[in-house]
Amino acid sequence: MSDKPAKDAMKIACALLVLAAASLPPRAQESDPLKSPACGAALARLQAARAADNTSAEAVEAVRSAAATACLGSGSPPARPGRVLQAPVAIPPTQIELPQHVAPFPAPTALPPPVAIDRPAAPALCDAAGCWADDGTHLRQVPPTSLVGPRGLCTQRAGQLFCP
Numbered sequence: 001m002s003d004k005p006a007k008d009a010m011k012i013a014c015a016l017l018v019l020a021a022a023s024l025p026p027r028a029q030e031s032d033p034l035k036s037p038a039c040g041a042a043l044a045r046l047q048a049a050r051a052a053d054n055t056s057a058e059a060v061e062a063v064r065s066a067a068a069t070a071c072l073g074s075g076s077p078p079a080r081p082g083r084v085l086q087a088p089v090a091i092p093p094t095q096i097e098l099p100q101h102v103a104p105f106p107a108p109t110a111l112p113p114p115v116a117i118d119r120p121a122a123p124a125l126c127d128a129a130g131c132w133a134d135d136g137t138h139l140r141q142v143p144p145t146s147l148v149g150p151r152g153l154c155t156q157r158a159g160q161l162f163c164p
Contacts, residue, residue, distance in 0.1 A: 033073045042067035139163065
């Protein structure tokens with residue numbers, strides 16, 4: 001694969017760009033107002049007004065404003081917008097209207113008594129004679145691996161100990 005078509009297109013684009021730039025009319029560069037003779041004369045008048053002892057502050061300000069106009073090119077100083085007094089915004093407090101007829105709350109009902117759940121005895125501490133369950137009862141060890149509680153033989157199912 002060759003890149004000659006891309007190079008040819010680039011050469012054509014560059015040639016057209018040069019021709020378009022050459023066909024535009026030449027623009028005269030605007031002179032810098034700071035380097036104009038009028039600016040130099042205005043600055044000289046400002047320095048002379050500042051150096052004079054008998055010149056008032058208003059006269060120096062007028063000469064300075066004229067020098068700024070000549071050197072910076074502004075026709076007139078921008079006018080400041082006047083301050084407009086605005087009344088503070090008052091927001092009335094929120095009013096919450098209560099309904100006229102409020103339904104009374106229903107009388108509280110007594111809760112049912114809690115349901116007693118018989119939990120299986122879990123051995124907490126074992127020794128050679130048996131185990132002590134977490135409810136304080138002693139389960140005797142009966143060979144080979146059974147435990148007997150105060151109401152009979154305990155059985156073990158799914159990792160839990162059940163005693164009658």
